[in-house]
């Protein structure tokens with residue numbers, strides 16, 4: 001102080017000047033501060049700040065000058081867990097080899113394969129360009145009108161879903177263009193009132209994690225956004241029993257409102273989150289994501305043998321009470337499917353370090369073989385299998401529905417993969433029959449494409465019945481005891497031999513059939529599967545390609561079906577990726593290195 005006084009003493013006249021300056025500056029700051037505080041308080045109470053009223057969530061997201069920025073990871077948990085379930089350490093056994101030991105191909109084989117590969121890649125580039133030009137950063141492009149659809153949060157579902165396909169197909173420039181947009185996605189808001197946690201997980205979280213994995217962990221933004229999204233979705237698990245809210249009021253979650261899981265949740269939406277959450281824990285070292293899904297698995301395990309058909313789970317489960325045993329309808333089709341698919345895949349994702357998934361899968365498959373899979377009567381008397389569905393009304397009364405669904409065509413690939421993962425080679429026959437069941441449905445339609453849902457005639461090979469096809473037998477299945485009526489129905493519905501009804505004649509560009517062909521090809525090395533895949537691809541390209549992209553089809557019984565103005569993001573994430581991979585070299589996305597989620601996103605398996 002003395003020193004300072006000395007300085008001022010040397011320069012007379014400075015002290016009054018400095019004092020005045022200090023006074024005015026302080027006064028100005030205080031006034032400004034009070035003004036901002038007043039506006040802030042006014043805004044808080046009236047919900048207005050020179051403009052339109054702001055909702056509580058908007059206030060949280062834009063807290064003004066003195067608040068902290070909203071981040072999902074900072075939302076306090078109402079029902080925190082006592083202790084986190086950790087990723088299982090290490091692995092129990094050496095994992096069995098999944099892929100076939102491929103031999104070197106001939107020059108002729110290579111030429112043919114490469115020309116097919118180019119054809120598939122061109123279809124992808126065409127669709128990608130259509131999206132870029134017409135619906136860039138929207139969820140989906142409408143392939144006929146060129147409009148856009150936003151049903152998946154408006155975060156650019158097609159953009160995120162396509163990332164890893166771009167990389168795998170070697171479209172590196174397009175990949176860079178797409179990655180440059182990822183950092184701009186705002187996961188703190190969406191126009192949707194209710195977010196579908198399952199769809200968001202498999203498309204966005206799976207897409208980001210996969211793009212990060214396949215591109216060699218160089219683009220950190222991909223993992224950063226995956227963490228942001230993971231932290232958002234984690235809030236949906238903050239319920240009294242830690243079961244997730246699958247159709248989620250995210251605003252309520254953000255504001256810390258109370259929430260509980262639903263009385264009626266869809267099986268697949270609850271049971272197909274394990275891979276993505278596990279991979280996120282593996283990549284970040286934060287166990288909370290794994291914890292969230294491991295708790296669901298424990299409930300599945302405890303209740304598997306208590307359901308109406310022990311071993312299988314019904315389509316609706318009561319997550320509010322964690323009671324999965326009450327509903328009565330069982331299927332491998334829509335709304336159930338990927339629960340089963342994720343059991344063997346999660347076993348691989350964990351490097352075999354947790355036996356729960358093996359047990360869940362094997363118990364489920366044993367029961368499915370007995371209760372769901374049926375052999376359809378078919379005019380070449382092939383050994384085919386189709387997963388049907390069963391409703392058990394009571395212990396004495398049940399109804400079997402012999403319907404094939406495009407969605408359940410994943411089953412062949414699942415059974416093949418699991419046969420390898422669990423060293424159950426006899427199941428490869430079952431896998432082949434399931435794949436052939438879908439191929440039969442493709443090849444029986446005039447367009448060469450399988451319908452969404454059809455009904456077939458189940459038949460059992462017994463000692464007295466070889467299940468041989470006859471017209472009489474088929475007609476009997478179409479219209480019991482009335483051959484004339486059968487003829488009319490067959491003509492009216494344009495039924496191919498063996499088919500009893502077409503319940504839904506559309507094709508929505510779905511991937512499940514080519515997915516299973518791809519998996520079976522990589523496991524067996526059977527090149528006839530490539531030929532069949534090429535026929536499928538040509539059939540789709542012939543009728544579904546538009547000026548902009550590819551479109552759904554109204555009725556696959558027509559040689560030239562009418563178009564439906566949608567191309568869901570899975571066409572680029574899955575359908576075209578699987579068509580590409582079946583013609584790519586076997587080392588591209590090897591099943592010994594990757595496991596693909598139910599949206600076709602390859603995730604690296606632990607070494």
Ligand SMILES: *[C@@H]1O[C@H](CO)[C@@H](O)[C@H](O)[C@H]1NC(C)=O
Nearest residue numbers: 301302303304305311359363
């Ligand atoms: C359910 O039953 C199957 C077959 O009977 C058995 O292998 C499995 O261990 C049982 N699961 C549980 C959790 O008890």
Ligand SMILES: *[C@@H]1O[C@H](CO)[C@@H](O)[C@H](O)[C@H]1NC(C)=O
Nearest residue numbers: 094095096097422423424425
């Ligand atoms: C797989 O099973 C066969 C018998 O079915 C057995 O001989 C073989 O050792 C098993 N392989 C592994 C890796 O467990």
